[in-house]
Amino acid sequence: MEETKNGTTMVVFDGDLDKAIASFIIATGAAAMGKNVTMFFTFWGLNVLRKDNVISGSDKTMMEKMFGKMMPRGPEKLALSKMNFGGMGPKMMKKMMKNHNVSSLKEMIEMAQDLDVKMVACTMSMDVMGLKEEELIDGLDYAGVASYLAEAEESNINLFI
Amino acid sequence: MEETKNGTTMVVFDGDLDKAIASFIIATGAAAMGKNVTMFFTFWGLNVLRKDNVISGSDKTMMEKMFGKMMPRGPEKLALSKMNFGGMGPKMMKKMMKNHNVSSLKEMIEMAQDLDVKMVACTMSMDVMGLKEEELIDGLDYAGVASYLAEAEESNINLFI
Amino acid sequence: MEETKNGTTMVVFDGDLDKAIASFIIATGAAAMGKNVTMFFTFWGLNVLRKDNVISGSDKTMMEKMFGKMMPRGPEKLALSKMNFGGMGPKMMKKMMKNHNVSSLKEMIEMAQDLDVKMVACTMSMDVMGLKEEELIDGLDYAGVASYLAEAEESNINLFI
Numbered sequence: 001m002e003e004t005k006n007g008t009t010m011v012v013f014d015g016d017l018d019k020a021i022a023s024f025i026i027a028t029g030a031a032a033m034g035k036n037v038t039m040f041f042t043f044w045g046l047n048v049l050r051k052d053n054v055i056s057g058s059d060k061t062m063m064e065k066m067f068g069k070m071m072p073r074g075p076e077k078l079a080l081s082k083m084n085f086g087g088m089g090p091k092m093m094k095k096m097m098k099n100h101n102v103s104s105l106k107e108m109i110e111m112a113q114d115l116d117v118k119m120v121a122c123t124m125s126m127d128v129m130g131l132k133e134e135e136l137i138d139g140l141d142y143a144g145v146a147s148y149l150a151e152a153e154e155s156n157i158n159l160f161i
Numbered sequence: 162m163e164e165t166k167n168g169t170t171m172v173v174f175d176g177d178l179d180k181a182i183a184s185f186i187i188a189t190g191a192a193a194m195g196k197n198v199t200m201f202f203t204f205w206g207l208n209v210l211r212k213d214n215v216i217s218g219s220d221k222t223m224m225e226k227m228f229g230k231m232m233p234r235g236p237e238k239l240a241l242s243k244m245n246f247g248g249m250g251p252k253m254m255k256k257m258m259k260n261h262n263v264s265s266l267k268e269m270i271e272m273a274q275d276l277d278v279k280m281v282a283c284t285m286s287m288d289v290m291g292l293k294e295e296e297l298i299d300g301l302d303y304a305g306v307a308s309y310l311a312e313a314e315e316s317n318i319n320l321f322i
Numbered sequence: 323m324e325e326t327k328n329g330t331t332m333v334v335f336d337g338d339l340d341k342a343i344a345s346f347i348i349a350t351g352a353a354a355m356g357k358n359v360t361m362f363f364t365f366w367g368l369n370v371l372r373k374d375n376v377i378s379g380s381d382k383t384m385m386e387k388m389f390g391k392m393m394p395r396g397p398e399k400l401a402l403s404k405m406n407f408g409g410m411g412p413k414m415m416k417k418m419m420k421n422h423n424v425s426s427l428k429e430m431i432e433m434a435q436d437l438d439v440k441m442v443a444c445t446m447s448m449d450v451m452g453l454k455e456e457e458l459i460d461g462l463d464y465a466g467v468a469s470y471l472a473e474a475e476e477s478n479i480n481l482f483i
Contacts, residue, residue, distance in 0.1 A: 010482075011320070013183055015243075018365050022335055022482075025446070029467040043179050044243050061260075063253055070244060081336075082366050083392060092385055093450070099383075100449045124186070127261045128254070145190040152318045157474045159333070159482040160171075160183075160320040172481070174344055176404075204340050205404050222421075224414055231405060285347070288422045289415070306351040313479045321344075321481040 007036045007155030011148065014161060015044030017078035017090050017105065021097075023161045024108035030157070031115035038155075039112070040148045042122035045161075046129065048109075049121060049136045050074045064130025071129075074137075075105040113139050120147065168197045168316030172309065175322060176205030178239035178251050178266065182258075184322045185269035191318070192276035199316075200273070201309045203283035206322075207290065209270075210282060210297045211235045225291025232290075235298075236266040274300050281308065329358045329477030333470065336483060337366030339400035339412050339427065343419075345483045346430035352479070353437035360477075361434070362470045364444035367483075368451065370431075371443060371458045372396045386452025393451075396459075397427040435461050442469065 008030040012023050023039065031037045041049055052074040060068065072078050080089040094104065103111065112119065120141040126132070133142065152158050169191040173184050184200065192198045202210055213235040221229065233239050241250040255265065264272065273280065281302040287293070294303065313319045330352040334345050345361065353359045363371055374396040382390065394400050402411040416426065425433065434441065442463040448454070455464065474480045 011183070011187075013180065013322075019335065022333070022365060025467050026333075026471070029471055033468070033471060043183060063257060067244075067253065067257070083389075092389065096385060096389070096450050096452065100446075102446065102450060124261075124263065128257050128263060130257065145186050146194070149187070149190055149194060149318070157471070157480050158318050158320060159480065160322050161335075161482050172344070172348075174341065174483075204344060224418060228405075228414065228418070285422075285424065289418050289424060291418065306347050307355070310348070310351055310355060310479075319479050319481065321483050 005154055005156045006034075007038065007151060008157040009038045009040065009148070009152045009155045009159075011160045012039055012041045012045035012048065013043050014081065015047040015072075015078065016081035017075075017093065018080050018082070019161050020048045020075065020078060021105055021108065024105065024112055026159070027117050028108060028111050028115055031112065031117050036118075036154075038118040038120060038151045040120045040122060040151075042125045043129075044071070046121060046125055046131055046136070047072045047078065048075060048105075049119070049140065050131070051135060051137060052076060055132065055135045060130050067129055068131065068135075075109060078105070109137075122148075166315055166317045167195075168199065168312060169318040170199045170201065170309070170313045170316045170320070172321045173200055173202045173206035173209065174204050175242065176208040176233070176239065177242035178236075178254065179241050179243070180322050181209045181236065181239060182266055182269065185266065185273055187320070188278050189269060189272050189276055192273065192278050197279075197315075199279040199281060199312045201281045201283060201312075203286045204290075205232070207282060207286055207292055207297070208233045208239065209236060209266075210280070210301065211292070212296060212298060213237060216293065216296050221291050228290055229292065229296075236270060239266070270298070283309075327476055327478045328356075329360065329473060330479040331360045331362065331470070331474045331477045331481070333482045334361055334363045334367035334370065335365050336403065337369040337394070337400065338403035339397075339415065340402050340404070341483050342367075342370045342397065342400060343427055343430065346427065346434055348481070349439050350430060350433050350437055353434065353439050358440075358476075360440040360442060360473045362442045362444060362473075364447045365451075366393070368443060368447055368453055368458070369394045369400065370397060370427075371441070371462065372453070373457060373459060374398060377454065377457045382452050389451055390453065390457075397431060400427070431459070444470075
């Protein structure tokens, strides 16, 4: 095969506000340049995709409910990986981004979806952490590690964030 | 050279339970798909490979002994990168993995070795952190950054975890 | 295109002492093997490039001044990602590196510049965090994500650290 690979994949593992922003800046940038971009959300990265409202009446175990309660619900609730200061850091970061006309994470996610960035939620992580499809935003794909590896194989840029 | 590269390499730097699990899921998945997988363990990542018993009588400096004592010994002792809660988090995570029939990290490491995943301990990190070969599990390779870069060159998927 | 790609790129996001050391060991190793190496410093990674003296008289907002004060100034001030113990960890790490004749981070940065490693400061991150060019070391390039993606496209090894 001589054709150049045209994919960019990212494993979004961390789920901190700053790392999530970095991953969406790369994703939307690459998509705008015509690349096929796939973001694979796993472990804490799934928190980036959570809706901010509580989903009631789901069949979760006690432990899954606890985990679900303690983990942040969506882009507005994420912490910084450094200088978080109990939530002061993210507030400052968001203010400073706004001052410089940088889109918010929520806007970046929408932009990524408009640019056909493929956003995949890792089903094994969802099982382990007790997250249900109805807790996550719309427009996602659901798959496991084999699917990630197949996409990564077709990509020139592969990052773990 | 037209042949497709068939390698997958990972630098396992972090040594947290969750990131170690993610790296072994990718490693065993890629190996099962026929890829040549190399994991290069460096810095805190070396803790994933430590035996859980104390090795006595080695010629360590005071500082190396201190470092060795404070760092976790092997897969059962690793912390989570988030929501660790003094060890409660890892216990919950392990329970939730078991509930969903996900292998434990220890089992994943054995599986990786059965699948001929090449596990390399970074000798420079071992020197700096005062870790000796007899403290690490059997079946490892020992090498430095040049060896990592040579493998990475033959790989299509390169991750830093 | 049949020619083999000869680049190595790293996004240096984290800015912890240990991760910075790892990134410069890979960068100088790859450069010594004849690769075109580009390091793209973004978010906390920019702190690796800060001069250690305070720059006065710049036109920063109150919030930018606060951020600037709280973030570490250059390689001597960085924390460890683990076992930092309020600064004791980095001191021990530096001592243990010296004992084993491993170069200091500051020396590695100089070595990277001698080996023509291209060091790029992310201008969007600088804007958001209020960092000015005169606060960073000499010899840097300044660019955004599109420039990073173009380099990554020409690289076989792409890491996010």
